[in-house]
Structure formats: C-alpha cells, structure tokens
Amino acid sequence: MANDALLRLEGVSKIFDTGTIGLDNVTLDIANGEFVSLLGPSGCGKTTSLRVMAGFEAPTSGRVLLDGNDITALRPYDRPLNTVFQDYALFPHMNVAENVGFGLSLRKLSSAETEKKVKEALELVGLSDKIRARVSMLSGGQRQRVALARALVCSPRVLLLDEPLSALDANLREQMQIELKRLQSRLGTTFVMVTHDQGEALSISDRIVVLNRGKIEQIASPATLYDAPETSFVADFIGSMNLLEAEVLETTPSAVRVSVGPMAIDIPRDCAATVPAPRASVLVCIRPEELAVQLFPTNETVAAQITSTVFYGPMQRLFVEIAGGRKLMIDMGRRRSSETFEAGTTVHIKPIRGAGRILSRA
Ligand SMILES: Nc1ncnc2c1ncn2[C@@H]1O[C@H](COP(=O)(O)OP(=O)(O)OP(=O)(O)O)[C@@H](O)[C@H]1O
Ligand SMILES: [Mg+2]
Structure with missing residues (x-):
C-alpha cells in the first residue's frame, strides 16, 4: 500500500529526552477512508504515534508522509489533520456554537460561512438543538459530540482520536461507538483512533494496529486478528x-x-x-x-x-x-x-x- 497510502509513518522512532523509547521503527500505511485503531496496553506508544501524526511530537528518526509528501517538518496547524483529545479540551465559558466555530477561527471566513459550517457540523453529530447551550450544561456524550463537531468542521483529511470514548459510561460508550462508525462511513473521512479497549477496536475498525513496547505486533482486520494472531502477544491480548x-x-x-x-x-x-x-x-x-x-x-x-x-x-x-x-x-x-x-x-x-x-x- 506504500504508494497509495493517504498517511504513512515510515521507520518512525521516538526516543524521549528521558531515554524512554516511545516508538521503535514503526512503519504504517493508512488508506484513504479507512477506520484504523491503534490498540495496545498502557505505555505501548499509542498516543505517541498519534502525536507524531498530528505534529505535536517530532520523531527522533523516520518520516511522516501525507499523499506521498513528507510532512514531518510541518507544524500541527499546517497539517490537514485534526485531533479529538481524550478530555475533549472544550472551552467551558463558550457555548456549543462558539466551541465548534473555534476550529474555524484561524481561517478567514465570513460570519455567515462560519455559521453555516457550524450548523452542518452540529447536524452531523446530532446536536442541532444545543447550538446555543453552554458546554458546562451538557452531558458527557453531548460534550463528546461537540468535540467531534469541532474537529470535523474544518473537513480534515484525517481525524485523529485519542481514547475519544473513555470518559463515557459503558452503555453510552457502546452507543457512541456505533455512531462514530456510522459518521465515519457517511463522511468517508479517514479516522485513526487510539484505544486500549479491544472490544471497541474490534467492533468499529476496518483494521487494527496492535502495538507493544513501541513496536507493531500485527496489523490486520478485526476478524483476522481474532482468528489468526501471528504472535503470542496478540493471541494473548485479543480476546x-x-x-x-x-x-x-x-x-x-x-x-x-x-x-x-x-x-x-x-x-x-x-x-x-x-x-x-x-x-x-x-x-x-x-x-x-x-x-x-x-x-x-x-x-x-x-x-x-x-x-x-x-x-x-x-x-x-x-x-x-x-x-x-x-x-x-x-x-x-x-x-x-x-x-x-x-x-x-x-x-x-x-x-x-x-x-x-x-x-x-x-
Ligand atoms: N513526554 C514524554 N517524556 C518521556 N517519556 C514519555 C513521554 N510521553 C510518553 N512517554 C513514554 O513513552 C511510552 C509510550 O507512551 P504513550 O503515551 O505513547 O503510551 P500509550 O500507549 O498512549 O499509553 P496509555 O494507554 O497509558 O495512554 C511510555 O513508556 C511513556 O512513559
Ligand atoms: Mg495514551
């Protein structure tokens, strides 16, 4: 897939100042329109992979490519990628529309255009009726949707999600998994999601990347990972x-x-x-x-x-x-x-x- 990959990590290693190895020679191709999950135990390098993709972390060696172009040196805001953080990072003093519109504030759009895009994004996540609500008045699931809308409003090529559902209780989480998958198929946007929940990864991903100690153990579809684990780590970790x-x-x-x-x-x-x-x-x-x-x-x-x-x-x-x-x-x-x-x-x-x-x- 090397040539037609939308996003590619090529021989990426990340060694932190402390000497900790976050990623160890990771090569990974993500196709346009895929829903890929990064799965593995705590400390295996999931968040580091996502931060390298987003540009918040520079790799010690290796390259990040988008459409075959080297974007390793580009700053986060110059990459056509957007991140949904684990804690949503919403502004509590702003209302829903202002939070979502914030994603557009770096672009010079008229207020009518901004309003239109904000409305569309909120419609996508089923929150049209909360457009003027204060974020502090929303439930966990609703906040999660605001964060999604804010990330989607700029129509990113790739949406990066770091444990987006981990703050939700089990029932809501299951419901949001289904919604997230539906949203992704409808938009056709490439999603890369970090999770340490194998059930979540198995139920919504096209492919799963299993990481262990900064290295890729296996990349495969959920069914292949389950039926044909290649390593004892994967066999033991999945199911x-x-x-x-x-x-x-x-x-x-x-x-x-x-x-x-x-x-x-x-x-x-x-x-x-x-x-x-x-x-x-x-x-x-x-x-x-x-x-x-x-x-x-x-x-x-x-x-x-x-x-x-x-x-x-x-x-x-x-x-x-x-x-x-x-x-x-x-x-x-x-x-x-x-x-x-x-x-x-x-x-x-x-x-x-x-x-x-x-x-x-x-
Ligand atoms: N800024 C940093 N400085 C030093 N070490 C770091 C830094 N960030 C991460 N690490 C280390 O790199 C390794 C990978 O961390 P990372 O955050 O990518 O793990 P993770 O898979 O996201 O884990 P979790 O499931 O706990 O979120 C860990 O050993 C972690 O302690
Ligand atoms: Mg993490």
Whole structure:
C-alpha cells in the first residue's frame, strides 16, 4: 500500500529526552477512508504515534508522509489533520456554537460561512438543538459530540482520536461507538483512533494496529486478528486464549497433529506458522469457545475436572484441569434450558474441528 497510502509513518522512532523509547521503527500505511485503531496496553506508544501524526511530537528518526509528501517538518496547524483529545479540551465559558466555530477561527471566513459550517457540523453529530447551550450544561456524550463537531468542521483529511470514548459510561460508550462508525462511513473521512479497549477496536475498525513496547505486533482486520494472531502477544491480548506448550506428534499434508498432555489437536496446516518436525515442542493457542464439553467420554475426548466456573449470561466459562495438571479455559454458549456445570464435576472435552493455531515463538 506504500504508494497509495493517504498517511504513512515510515521507520518512525521516538526516543524521549528521558531515554524512554516511545516508538521503535514503526512503519504504517493508512488508506484513504479507512477506520484504523491503534490498540495496545498502557505505555505501548499509542498516543505517541498519534502525536507524531498530528505534529505535536517530532520523531527522533523516520518520516511522516501525507499523499506521498513528507510532512514531518510541518507544524500541527499546517497539517490537514485534526485531533479529538481524550478530555475533549472544550472551552467551558463558550457555548456549543462558539466551541465548534473555534476550529474555524484561524481561517478567514465570513460570519455567515462560519455559521453555516457550524450548523452542518452540529447536524452531523446530532446536536442541532444545543447550538446555543453552554458546554458546562451538557452531558458527557453531548460534550463528546461537540468535540467531534469541532474537529470535523474544518473537513480534515484525517481525524485523529485519542481514547475519544473513555470518559463515557459503558452503555453510552457502546452507543457512541456505533455512531462514530456510522459518521465515519457517511463522511468517508479517514479516522485513526487510539484505544486500549479491544472490544471497541474490534467492533468499529476496518483494521487494527496492535502495538507493544513501541513496536507493531500485527496489523490486520478485526476478524483476522481474532482468528489468526501471528504472535503470542496478540493471541494473548485479543480476546481470551489458552496458550499451551504442545508436542508435535505427526505432520500430514492437511494437518499438524500435536498433543497437549493427553489431548490431541489436529491443527490445519494453514494455521501453523511453521511446519515443525515430529517431537518438536511448539506453542499452540486455542480459543475457549473451540473446546467442546460433554458428559460422557468417547474415544476422542479426554477427562477434565472442573475447578471453577464463571457465569457471563450468554455463556458460562469453565476452568478445567486435564491429566498432567494442564489448565484450560472453556466457554460454553448457553440458553436458559441448557445445563450449567459446577466445580468438582468431571466432564469430557475435545477440540472442535479446525481449532487451534501453532504460533511462531518470535
Ligand atoms: N513526554 C514524554 N517524556 C518521556 N517519556 C514519555 C513521554 N510521553 C510518553 N512517554 C513514554 O513513552 C511510552 C509510550 O507512551 P504513550 O503515551 O505513547 O503510551 P500509550 O500507549 O498512549 O499509553 P496509555 O494507554 O497509558 O495512554 C511510555 O513508556 C511513556 O512513559
Ligand atoms: Mg495514551
């Protein structure tokens, strides 16, 4: 995508004066119209990436390109990008229209033009009826919309959002996620959003960039990240995962058969990062929902002792132990009529067909 990327970070490193490495040789292409999320644990470099894109932080090395042009030296206000900050940074003494119009004040527009653009931006975020309201009188969700309108009023090429929804409570947050995605598709504007909430990243992004210690672990669509994590970090970070040491039993043209203690798993060849030799020890991951539970044994199942359970409404999570002391997590979808399992019970488990991946150890 290097040539037709709208925004590109090219070999960007950021070493702070303190010696802390914020970003370590990050190369990232973002296409026009994409919704990209930067996801990772605290301190992994998400905000630093966004600040380098916006121009608030100069990279120690590497370049920032927009439409193929080097913008590394451009000041923030000379870049056709806009940022929505985590705390919204609204002016409490101004009303909604003044806050939104502030984004336009650096441009020399007539007051009629300003008024028109402010109205359009507020309409976009569904706040037309609050145009004269004081910001201090608004709810969290409404303030968030004002901040969005203020950032969108200049029609930026790219909108950068740093944890834009983190101040909202869970229900409102979910509703705003849907609205944000809808707004983005309607406008066709490129959005780059920082979040440490994987559910949020998975539900609204076209692609997710997983960062860890200043480096990119994987860039992929939500489904690919979930189904085909490339590293143990991603496997462990996205969703719940059983990460298991396994031994290779045999390799056939279609599968690599491994054993996790007494349990055999046939891992499809295209789910193996490497094709290891028999008896090699490999790192295998299998999702909790990819293990099936039954009450009676067959020749495909292994016995498992339930050590504890957690009730999640639509599913029940079982923590089980199989022979050799291996511990596994199993998620069972449930309906009101389905059985619930209790700690202390012995059940019989097997991996569902096609489950599991062999990760590279790198
Ligand atoms: N101005 C600074 N001076 C020194 N170190 C900094 C500075 N800003 C960030 N860092 C360090 O750089 C690393 C990356 O920070 P960054 O703010 O990008 O993390 P983040 O992924 O946004 O984390 P969070 O989820 O906590 O917001 C951290 O180790 C942080 O302590
Ligand atoms: Mg941050």
